[in-house]
Amino acid sequence: MIIKRLSASFGKLSNETLLLTPGLNVIEAPNECGKSTWCAFIRAMFYGIRTSDRDKQGYLSDKTRYRPWSGAAMAGSMDIEAGGAGITIERVSSGRLPMKDFSAVYTGTGTPVGGLFPDTAGETLFGVSEAVFERSAFISQSGIKIGQTPELEKRISALVSTGDETASLSEADERLRLWLRKRRYNKSGTIPVLEEKLAAAVKRLAAIAAAHDDTADMRLEAERLKKLEAGFAAELKAYDDYEARLAGRRALEKLENAKVGYNTVYAVLTKNGPAPTESDIAAIRGDLKALDSLQNMMRGEQARLQEARAQYLKLQGEKEASPFSGTDAAEAAARAEALDRKAGRLSLRSPLSVSLLLLTIISAAVAALLPSARLIAAGAALVLLAGLLIRLCLSAGARKKLSRYLSGFGAGSLAGLKRLCGDDARLSESLALSEGDVKASEKSAAAAASACDGLLQTLRARLRQLSLSEDLEQLGAALDRIEALHAQLSGAKSELAAAESFLKTVEESGTGNTGEAPAQAPARSRQAILADLTAVSGRLEALSGRYNMALGEIGAMGDPALLGTEKTLAASELAAQQTQYEALTMALDALRDASTELQTRFSPLLADTAGRIIRRLTGGRYEKLTFDKALDALAKTADETVSRNVLALSAGTADQIYLALRLGIVELLLTGGEPCPLILDDALSNFDDGRARLALDYLRELAQERQLLLFTCHGREAAYLGGTGANILKLG
Numbered sequence: 001m002i003i004k005r006l007s008a009s010f011g012k013l014s015n016e017t018l019l020l021t022p023g024l025n026v027i028e029a030p031n032e033c034g035k036s037t038w039c040a041f042i043r044a045m046f047y048g049i050r051t052s053d054r055d056k057q058g059y060l061s062d063k064t065r066y067r068p069w070s071g072a073a074m075a076g077s078m079d080i081e082a083g084g085a086g087i088t089i090e091r092v093s094s095g096r097l098p099m100k101d102f103s104a105v106y107t108g109t110g111t112p113v114g115g116l117f118p119d120t121a122g123e124t125l126f127g128v129s130e131a132v133f134e135r136s137a138f139i140s141q142s143g144i145k146i147g148q149t150p151e152l153e154k155r156i157s158a159l160v161s162t163g164d165e166t167a168s169l170s171e172a173d174e175r176l177r178l179w180l181r182k183r184r185y186n187k188s189g190t191i192p193v194l195e196e197k198l199a200a201a202v203k204r205l206a207a208i209a210a211a212h213d214d215t216a217d218m219r220l221e222a223e224r225l226k227k228l229e230a231g232f233a234a235e236l237k238a239y240d241d242y243e244a245r246l247a248g249r250r251a252l253e254k255l256e257n258a259k260v261g262y263n264t265v266y267a268v269l270t271k272n273g274p275a276p277t278e279s280d281i282a283a284i285r286g287d288l289k290a291l292d293s294l295q296n297m298m299r300g301e302q303a304r305l306q307e308a309r310a311q312y313l314k315l316q317g318e319k320e321a322s323p324f325s326g327t328d329a330a331e332a333a334a335r336a337e338a339l340d341r342k343a344g345r346l347s348l349r350s351p352l353s354v355s356l357l358l359l360t361i362i363s364a365a366v367a368a369l370l371p372s373a374r375l376i377a378a379g380a381a382l383v384l385l386a387g388l389l390i391r392l393c394l395s396a397g398a399r400k401k402l403s404r405y406l407s408g409f410g411a412g413s414l415a416g417l418k419r420l421c422g423d424d425a426r427l428s429e430s431l432a433l434s435e436g437d438v439k440a441s442e443k444s445a446a447a448a449a450s451a452c453d454g455l456l457q458t459l460r461a462r463l464r465q466l467s468l469s470e471d472l473e474q475l476g477a478a479l480d481r482i483e484a485l486h487a488q489l490s491g492a493k494s495e496l497a498a499a500e501s502f503l504k505t506v507e508e509s510g511t512g513n514t515g516e517a518p519a520q521a522p523a524r525s526r527q528a529i530l531a532d533l534t535a536v537s538g539r540l541e542a543l544s545g546r547y548n549m550a551l552g553e554i555g556a557m558g559d560p561a562l563l564g565t566e567k568t569l570a571a572s573e574l575a576a577q578q579t580q581y582e583a584l585t586m587a588l589d590a591l592r593d594a595s596t597e598l599q600t601r602f603s604p605l606l607a608d609t610a611g612r613i614i615r616r617l618t619g620g621r622y623e624k625l626t627f628d629k630a631l632d633a634l635a636k637t638a639d640e641t642v643s644r645n646v647l648a649l650s651a652g653t654a655d656q657i658y659l660a661l662r663l664g665i666v667e668l669l670l671t672g673g674e675p676c677p678l679i680l681d682d683a684l685s686n687f688d689d690g691r692a693r694l695a696l697d698y699l700r701e702l703a704q705e706r707q708l709l710l711f712t713c714h715g716r717e718a719a720y721l722g723g724t725g726a727n728i729l730k731l732g
Contacts, residue, residue: 001125001674002707003042004086005079010044011037011066024703024726027711028718033732035711036140039681040066042709043138045078045089046122047130049098063098074098079107082125082674087113089121126676128669133676136665140681183581191581194574201567204557211554218547225540232533239522239529247502255499261492276466278486281479284466287459294455298448305441312434319431322424323409332409333421339402340414356391360384610657610664616698617656617691625657633657652686659683659695663702675706682713689716696720 006018012034018027029035040062053061068074073093080087086107091099102118105111115124123129128136184191276284345352363381367374402414411417522529557563611625614635624636626643634643635657646654670676680699684692696717699708703726710717718728 001676002081003078003677003709004081006038006041006045006076007078008038008041008076009068009070009072010041010074010076012069013037013041014068014070014072018729020707020709021727022707024700024708024721024724025710025729026717026721026726027709027729027731028715029711029713029731031713035713035731036681037066039138039140039679039711041076042078042679043122043130043134044099045076045091046125047133048091048102048118048121049074051097051100067098080125087116089116091118126670127673128676132669136662136670137676137678139659139662139679139683180581180585183577191574191577194570194577198567198570198574201563201570205560205563205567208554208557208560208563211550211557215547215550215554218543218550222540222543222547225536225543229533229536229540232529232536235522235524236526236529236533239524239526242522243526254502255496258492258496258499261495276482278483280462280466281483281486284459284462284479287455287462291452291455291459294448294452298445298452301441301445301448305438305445308434308437308441312431312438315427315431315434319427322427323420330421333418336402336405336414336417339398339405342398350391352391356384356388360388606661606664606668609667610660613663613667613698614657614660617660617695618653619691619694622653622657625660627661633661652688652691655683655686656691656695663698677707677709678702679709679711681711683710684712684717685714692716693720700724700726 002022003020005020007015008018009015012032016034018038027035027038044062044066049063049066050061051063053063055061055064063074066074075090075092076099077088077090080089088105088107090103092101094100100118102121104113104116104121106113117124122133126133126137181189183189360381363377363384367377367381370377406412406414406417409417409420411420607624607626610627611623614622614625621637622635623638624643626634626636633646635646635649635653636643646657649657666678684695687695699710700721702708712718718730722728
């Protein structure tokens with residue numbers, strides 16, 4: 001099969017095209033120019049994009065990694081030649097599913113190619129699954145080391161055995177181990193679950209049996225306790241009957257004693273005639289209390305009368321000692337004011353005196369200044385001066401008369417006299433008020449005395465009517481004695497009523513004839529009997545609670561018959577599962593033996609083929625390769641006696657060994673029909689120039705049989721293969 005043309009909108013490829021030829025194609029491009037992207041595109045065109053793949057830490061799925069940088073939808077087309085016919089395959093995205101829509105038609109026509117489907121196109125064209133293709137014909141520098149997969153194992157099994165590609169020893173091994181783990185894995189699996197279920201059923205059945213035994217013991221203990229309870233109850237009833245008869249006798253005695261006590265007290269109370277009733281005593285005590293209150297009030301009024309009279313006499317003495325005694329204070333004040341006004345009119349400060357003084361000065365001035373009028377002015381001045389002197393003498397006499405008048409009242413000034421007049425007026429007012437207080441107190445004291453006399457007469461009349469002493473000092477003690485007798489009589493009456501009631505209750509209870517003598521006293525006290533009865537009843541009640549709880553627990557444990565059936569079924573299923581587990585163990589042992597035989601048969605074949613290729617790739621230095629089941633390699637040089645693990649070799653030699661392994665797998669597995677193309681992505685990067693030339697020589701020979709696409713970032717491949725007929729393409 002030949003790939004002729006590629007056109008891609010894929011990753012960094014934006015509608016780019018690649019034209020290829022049969023044989024060897026060398027596609028040279030620097031880093032980051034899309035070599036690995038073209039390889040991934042070819043794989044996607046044949047096998048599609050795994051849409052279920054998800055991004056992870058440190059890993060991008062193909063649908064994310066190769067999303068077109070241009071923002072366009074992921075799409076592409078490919079022209080191939082297969083079976084002598086040209087075929088055009090196209091894949092375009094559908095919604096969020098990259099390259100989901102698939103078509104395959106004969107090139108230049110719209111005729112669909114039968115048998116090619118989106119998920120199996122590569123397997124149909126190449127004859128191998130994607131997993132086998134990636135581990136054989138699809139070779140990249142980062143993934144040149146090969147690992148085992150079930151699909152590759154199936155092809156190897158078909159190669160060395162019956163040709164049946166549906167058989168994978170690793171798949172069968174994994175499936176058998178899965179079945180074993182389902183039955184037992186540490187403490188999980190169906191067998192431990194069934195064992196636990198069986199043990200639980202056995203445990204529950206044993207618990208039910210033990211619970212039934214416990215309930216039987218509880219029933220026996222309950223019967224024993226009920227008998228004890230009945231015995232103690234009977235003993236308590238006998239004790240109560242004894243107490244009832246004894247109480248009847250006591251009731252009769254108490255009744256007789258109560259009658260005697262009542263009659264005795266009643267006789268004392270009525271010794272001097274009908275006894276005052278409690279209401280009479282209450283009325284007398286009320287009168288005594290009221291009389292006491294009136295007497296206290298009368299004494300208070302008399303005290304206030306004495307205080308009022310004392311205050312009146314005190315004020316009267318002060319009035320008689322007043323300077324205005326026998327004189328009207330108001331008239332004295334008015335006369336003093338008249339004398340003061342007269343003295344004021346004659347004083348030097350009066351307007352007339354001031355006028356006379358001014359005229360005298362003026363006349364003197366005129367006499368001094370005007371000689372012609374000197375005599376007249378001097379005479380006038382003398383007359384005026386004489387008048388002024390006369391006024392001053394009269395003013396001095398008036399002042400002296402006023403001073404004598406004020407001193408008669410003990411006042412030094414008119415203002416002092418006025419203050420004395422005010423004090424005298426207030427004293428007269430207080431005397432009048434005090435006289436009114438005396439009259440009011442005399443009236444209140446007389447009223448209180450009258451009320452006391454009236455109430456005292458009423459009380460004496462009540463005492464005479466009740467034949468009680470009128471001696472009020474002894475009346476309180478007499479009333480106390482009468483009340484005490486009434487209290488004794490009331491108590492005696494209550495005791496009598498209680499005794500009659502108790503006797504009636506005893507007679508109605510029917511516990512025994514009150515006239516009968518009590519039976520023999522019980523051997524134990526009622527407290528002791530009751531304590532034993534209470535203890536037994538408590539134990540019986542607690543036992544009943546435990547018994548009911550045990551019955552509930554038995555019910556919760558389930559039906560024994562169902563549990564027995566469950567136990568039988570669990571045991572049967574457990575036996576079946578254990579039988580299956582043993583059979584699976586035997587099958588897994590047999591599978592291991594078959595895997596060992598398969599490895600023994602395939603390893604030499606693969607080792608011979610890969611060994612032949614590694615001798616070509618290394619110029620004969622390494623002559624022998626061996627591989628284990630996981631396809632890990634051991635290599636041996638011509639001059640060494642033992643093989644060395646590939647991990648101990650250089651990176652370039654390791655790449656050469658795994659390239660030989662892949663090419664050997666291609667030679668062994670991808671044969672028959674049209675050989676599929678071989679795709680190498682920088683697979684020779686770690687090769688030195690010498691071994692690179694050896695590898696290119698081998699690849700050029702291999703290209704005679706199948707198309708070969710060699711992607712490289714170096715120029716040495718194109719330079720070496722120039723002129724050999726190889727198709728050299730340079731990108732970027």
